[in-house]
Amino acid sequence: MESLTNRKVVVSDKPMTFMEKLYLPGIIKGMLVTFRHILMRRKTIKYPEETREFAPIYRGMHVLKRDEQGRENCTACGLCAVACPAEAITMTSAERTNADKHLYREEKYASMYEINMLRCIFCGLCEEACPKEAIFLTDRLVPTQFERGEFIYGKDKLVEPVDHRIDITKRQFTGKRTTL
Amino acid sequence: METFFWIDKLVLVVLLFLISLGIAAYQTYFERKLAGWIQDRVGPDRAGPFGILQPIADGVKMFMKEDFTPANADKWLFILGPGIAMFTSLITSAIIPWGTDLQLFGRSISLQVAEINIGILFAFGIISIGVYGIMIGGWASNNKYSLFGAIRASSQMISYELAMGISAITIIMISGSLDLRAIVESQHGMNWNIFYQPVAFLVFFICALAETNRAPFDLPECENELIGGYHTEYSSMKLGLFLFSEYVAMFVSSAIMAILFFGGYNFPGMDYFTDSPNLLSILSVAVFFAKIFLLIFVFMWIRWTIPRFRFDQLMHLGWKVLIPIALVNMLVTGFVVALYEHWF
Numbered sequence: 001m002e003s004l005t006n007r008k009v010v011v012s013d014k015p016m017t018f019m020e021k022l023y024l025p026g027i028i029k030g031m032l033v034t035f036r037h038i039l040m041r042r043k044t045i046k047y048p049e050e051t052r053e054f055a056p057i058y059r060g061m062h063v064l065k066r067d068e069q070g071r072e073n074c075t076a077c078g079l080c081a082v083a084c085p086a087e088a089i090t091m092t093s094a095e096r097t098n099a100d101k102h103l104y105r106e107e108k109y110a111s112m113y114e115i116n117m118l119r120c121i122f123c124g125l126c127e128e129a130c131p132k133e134a135i136f137l138t139d140r141l142v143p144t145q146f147e148r149g150e151f152i153y154g155k156d157k158l159v160e161p162v163d164h165r166i167d168i169t170k171r172q173f174t175g176k177r178t179t180l
Numbered sequence: 181m182e183t184f185f186w187i188d189k190l191v192l193v194v195l196l197f198l199i200s201l202g203i204a205a206y207q208t209y210f211e212r213k214l215a216g217w218i219q220d221r222v223g224p225d226r227a228g229p230f231g232i233l234q235p236i237a238d239g240v241k242m243f244m245k246e247d248f249t250p251a252n253a254d255k256w257l258f259i260l261g262p263g264i265a266m267f268t269s270l271i272t273s274a275i276i277p278w279g280t281d282l283q284l285f286g287r288s289i290s291l292q293v294a295e296i297n298i299g300i301l302f303a304f305g306i307i308s309i310g311v312y313g314i315m316i317g318g319w320a321s322n323n324k325y326s327l328f329g330a331i332r333a334s335s336q337m338i339s340y341e342l343a344m345g346i347s348a349i350t351i352i353m354i355s356g357s358l359d360l361r362a363i364v365e366s367q368h369g370m371n372w373n374i375f376y377q378p379v380a381f382l383v384f385f386i387c388a389l390a391e392t393n394r395a396p397f398d399l400p401e402c403e404n405e406l407i408g409g410y411h412t413e414y415s416s417m418k419l420g421l422f423l424f425s426e427y428v429a430m431f432v433s434s435a436i437m438a439i440l441f442f443g444g445y446n447f448p449g450m451d452y453f454t455d456s457p458n459l460l461s462i463l464s465v466a467v468f469f470a471k472i473f474l475l476i477f478v479f480m481w482i483r484w485t486i487p488r489f490r491f492d493q494l495m496h497l498g499w500k501v502l503i504p505i506a507l508v509n510m511l512v513t514g515f516v517v518a519l520y521e522h523w524f
């Protein structure tokens with residue numbers, strides 16, 4: 001049969017020749033191989049100082065966006081929670097009062113919004129389901145924690161701060177609105 | 181004059197002690213670094229720049245660990261084991277001539293602690309005591325793996341010491357002296373013994389690997405068979421002493437190999453420095469250490485290249501290969517020396 005790769009080696013158990021029995025040529029050959037590896041460039045990325053370059057469509061930690069005037073986009077419609085295959089998202093909705101008009105864009109908002117980062121599979125379906133362009137996945141990593149409970153992210157960790165907007169332009173490949 | 185003599189020796193001893201331990205510590209660092217490089221990794225680089233402080237961190241870790249003694253262990257022997265291992269590794273450095281004499285304070289200071297005329301014999305005597313540390317440690321642990329490791333260590337050392345001694349005899353025949361300084365002086369001017377005795381060097385080097393329990397002869401402590409071998413039950417600084425003594429032994433045996441085969445502190449062009457003995461002395465020490473470091477590098481290089489022997493292969497190699505080669509080599513050398521000296 002024709003072999004699929006050129007790496008096939010036929011194994012044989014023929015008796016060793018005298019040169020092979022000396023072992024020394026083999027040992028020297030092996031040592032040259034290891035010496036070559038000493039001189040090779042290392043491909044290690046020293047993580048905290050250097051980070052691996054992310055693909056432009058990398059799906060990392062979520063962000064809940066605000067609009068230009070700093071109002072939360074999310075209206076707690078629940079479509080993201082429905083779309084979520086891992087059932088990681090849960091929320092409670094509430095009605096906006098007149099006093100809160102500068103905080104929420106529409107009449108309804110999420111009074112509680114939680115993503116369980118241990119359940120989340122970072123598939124991005126929440127982002128796709130969202131009709132209000134409120135939730136996006138970013139190129140940020142979910143940091144490690146010591147307790148499982150700390151992985152349930154509430155609004156305090158998910159909503160972007162007004163004065164520190166999170167860039168999501170890389171994720172806007174779906175033809176949605178490109179402004180904030 | 182007598183007091184000066186003692187002061188000289190005392191300073192030298194303290195210096196040697198510190199240097200041996202320091203080099204052993206940095207050998208652990210370099211070993212890990214080299215292992216990393218050979219395996220396309222970076223190696224330790226977190227503690228200080230390039231991980232330079234790693235040995236200190238390791239030492240502190242060793243001291244902080246719980247010092248545990250197994251319930252049925254023989255307490256005194258358990259303590260004695262690592263002590264002997266460390267002692268025998270360190271004391272061999274006393275007979276090594278580290279360089280030519282220094283001229284300081286109007287006196288000539290010898291860079292050799294004990295100028296005994298049977299240096300090489302002393303070295304072999306001490307090295308063979310070294311097995312007691314391992315043997316006692318393994319026996320006192322009251323653990324079958326430790327005992328296996330100890331038995332392997334002792335049988336391995338006995339087997340390889342013969343070939344080692346026989347290959348050293350050829351060197352003694354060539355230089356005509358047991359004094360290490362005389363052996364070094366006889367190799368003056370690139371008359372290194374390696375050019376006359378490559379076979380003896382090969383045998384000696386392989387035996388040195390086995391004597392220091394280094395891979396591929398690390399059967400006494402093979403992690404994956406014996407869970408550490410003779411130091412399975414050891415913890416804290418007692419374990420540290422065992423591991424450390426291995427590195428000190430590696431340093432000292434590299435020094436002895438450099439003396440016997442690579443001309444010790446001799447280097448080409450030595451005669452140009454006869455006007456400035458101090459410069460010559462410093463240079464000779466530097467050259468000697470360079471040779472030692474090169475040999476240590478080869479030790480480590482071999483460790484990260486060659487897999488471990490099986491025990492029967494080890495015994496086969498020791499008794500049926502190395503000893504006959506060493507014997508034939510000795511006979512041929514003796515014959516040639518006799519012809520050269522016109523004894524017939």
